[in-house]
Amino acid sequence: MKRVITVFLNELKYSFIILNRYRINWMFGLSNLFLSVLFLNLGIKSFGNYVTENVLDLKLTQMIIGLFVFIVIAEGLNNIISKITQAKQSGVLEQIIVNPLGSKYIFVIKFFADFVIVFISIAIIIPLTMIITSKIISFNIYKLIILLIPLLFCTLGVGLILGGATLVFKKLQSATHLMQFLILTLMVIPSYPITPYSFLPITVESMAINKVFSSQISLSFGLLAFLYAHSFAYFILGLLVYSKFEDYAKTKGILGHY
Amino acid sequence: MLIVDRVSKKFNVNGKEKIAVDNVSVKIKKGETVCIVGPNGAGKTTTVKICSGFVSPDSGNVYYDSISLLNRKKYLEKISVLFEGIRSINWALTPLENMEYLSGLRGIKKNKKDIEKYIEMFELGDYKNQQCNSLSRGNQQKVAIACCLCLETDAVFMDEPTLGLDMEISHKIIKILKTYAQTNKKIFVITTHDSDFIEEIADKVLIIEKGKIMFEGSCEEFKAVQNTNTFKEAYLKYRGVL
Ligand SMILES: Nc1ncnc2c1ncn2[C@@H]1O[C@H](COP(=O)(O)OP(=O)(O)O)[C@@H](O)[C@H]1O
Ligand SMILES: [Mg+2]
Numbered sequence: 001m002k003r004v005i006t007v008f009l010n011e012l013k014y015s016f017i018i019l020n021r022y023r024i025n026w027m028f029g030l031s032n033l034f035l036s037v038l039f040l041n042l043g044i045k046s047f048g049n050y051v052t053e054n055v056l057d058l059k060l061t062q063m064i065i066g067l068f069v070f071i072v073i074a075e076g077l078n079n080i081i082s083k084i085t086q087a088k089q090s091g092v093l094e095q096i097i098v099n100p101l102g103s104k105y106i107f108v109i110k111f112f113a114d115f116v117i118v119f120i121s122i123a124i125i126i127p128l129t130m131i132i133t134s135k136i137i138s139f140n141i142y143k144l145i146i147l148l149i150p151l152l153f154c155t156l157g158v159g160l161i162l163g164g165a166t167l168v169f170k171k172l173q174s175a176t177h178l179m180q181f182l183i184l185t186l187m188v189i190p191s192y193p194i195t196p197y198s199f200l201p202i203t204v205e206s207m208a209i210n211k212v213f214s215s216q217i218s219l220s221f222g223l224l225a226f227l228y229a230h231s232f233a234y235f236i237l238g239l240l241v242y243s244k245f246e247d248y249a250k251t252k253g254i255l256g257h258y
Numbered sequence: 259m260l261i262v263d264r265v266s267k268k269f270n271v272n273g274k275e276k277i278a279v280d281n282v283s284v285k286i287k288k289g290e291t292v293c294i295v296g297p298n299g300a301g302k303t304t305t306v307k308i309c310s311g312f313v314s315p316d317s318g319n320v321y322y323d324s325i326s327l328l329n330r331k332k333y334l335e336k337i338s339v340l341f342e343g344i345r346s347i348n349w350a351l352t353p354l355e356n357m358e359y360l361s362g363l364r365g366i367k368k369n370k371k372d373i374e375k376y377i378e379m380f381e382l383g384d385y386k387n388q389q390c391n392s393l394s395r396g397n398q399q400k401v402a403i404a405c406c407l408c409l410e411t412d413a414v415f416m417d418e419p420t421l422g423l424d425m426e427i428s429h430k431i432i433k434i435l436k437t438y439a440q441t442n443k444k445i446f447v448i449t450t451h452d453s454d455f456i457e458e459i460a461d462k463v464l465i466i467e468k469g470k471i472m473f474e475g476s477c478e479e480f481k482a483v484q485n486t487n488t489f490k491e492a493y494l495k496y497r498g499v500l
Binding site: 002003004006007009010011013014017018021022090091092094095096097098099100101102106247250251252253255 | 270313360362
């Protein structure tokens with residue numbers, strides 16, 4: 001455990017060092033996101049002329065929450081995959097694979113260390129969005145944490161599956177821009193009350209955050225139990241699938257540079 | 259002691275099976291430096307990758323002090339590896355940061371003094387705070403080797419550590435590694451085409467061809483068998499080109 005903490009703090013420290021070294025890139029990324037929010041807002045507002053106040057209000061709330069969820073998922077998945085791709089290019093992947101702690105656990109630790117930075121971005125973007133849309137959402141931080149945990153673990157599980165796949169299928173990394181559509185699709189698939197779609201990854205986790213924070217449903221024990229079981233199942237599945245991909249790549253000798 | 263026990267590895271190349279490592283067995287004692295020599299495609303890199311847990315063998319096993327390669331967590335604790343050609347460092351970081359980062363990645367917290375020791379050893383003092391992507395290839399390679407050594411594992415594998423470097427840098431790296439090997443009782447396994455390297459550093463030479471060990475012995479023995487003065491001549495004579 002002590003080692004895991006050392007690895008985590010080390011990752012965190014270096015995430016900040018790199019962030020600071022490439023802060024311009026980071027700021028451009030943020031402004032990009034911010035601009036899209038502006039346009040979305042304009043879109044919803046103009047469409048607002050034809051609907052009642054209440055619907056508009058709900059739409060704005062959902063947009064802000066949706067944005068939050070989208071950043072969490074997109075950054076989470078992107079982190080794992082781009083970490084693997086970058087590590088591959090620099091040769092650090094080799095060092096991660098031969099790490100005694102096991103590469104999958106290193107990627108899990110990296111995922112959480114990166115999230116500290118993602119949350120800083122979110123802490124900048126979301127309040128700005130609320131100001132622009134003049135729609136302030138007050139939320140209960142405990143509720144948020146309780147709902148965020150399943151979202152993170154489910155995202156991590158999917159990230160490990162996709163990350164493992166990029167170890168074996170090198171071409172996959174050029175398809176990552178398609179991922180955003182995949183995420184958006186998963187986010188809007190109806191998954192409540194529990195339907196067969198609810199068993200897809202991410203769907204039910206993001207829906208729960210959206211509906212609870214826009215006060216459409218209340219948080220029940222049954223829903224929470226389902227969310228935790230569902231997301232941890234995906235996390236475990238992610239670890240297993242990643243291991244299988246890594247083992248396959250080790251047998252074929254196709255890891256990293258060849 | 260490192261024991262490589264009847265290790266074999268085949269690859270599938272365009273539907274055809276190709277034997278990369280063929281029933282290789284060798285025992286390496288603590289404090290020994292072994293150089294693996296052989297023509298391109300002989301299976302040197304694959305051997306190193308198997309011993310460092312990067313490629314799985316089809317059959318056979320590797321042990322470090324009776325810890326099996328299959329007991330990955332314990333086994334990998336004992337070894338560090340420098341891969342061929344690539345410099346396993348983070349380009350966005352400086353040499354100092356790289357050493358701290360890569361140790362940290364294995365859960366080892368290094369203090370500044372420890373790291374400075376390696377900076378000094380590799381004469382990287384002038385560049386220690388410069389991002390690695392702006393260093394020369396030779397200095398990048400020094401950083402990669404320093405990162406590998408600063409993990410302070412019992413066994414160190416290096417795949418062609420002087421590949422593509424100029425004579426001067428190669429010479430320096432050889433000297434540094436020689437001093438290091440003499441003062442630290444470790445196992446070094448180095449693949450190389452550099453005959454100076456072998457003459458300077460090898461306690462034992464393994465010559466491999468088509469995945470098989472063809473000779474195992476000291477550099478002196480090999481020269482005596484071939485009846486030549488230098489390793490280079492002996493090797494070329496053995497290969498039938500001299
Ligand atoms: N991942 C791989 N897939 C297919 N063939 C491989 C792979 N890795 C190595 N080989 C083949 O195995 C043989 C040994 O390669 P290698 O160990 O790299 O040799 P060396 O390092 O001695 O030059 C070569 O014929 C090479 O083409
Ligand atoms: Mg090689």
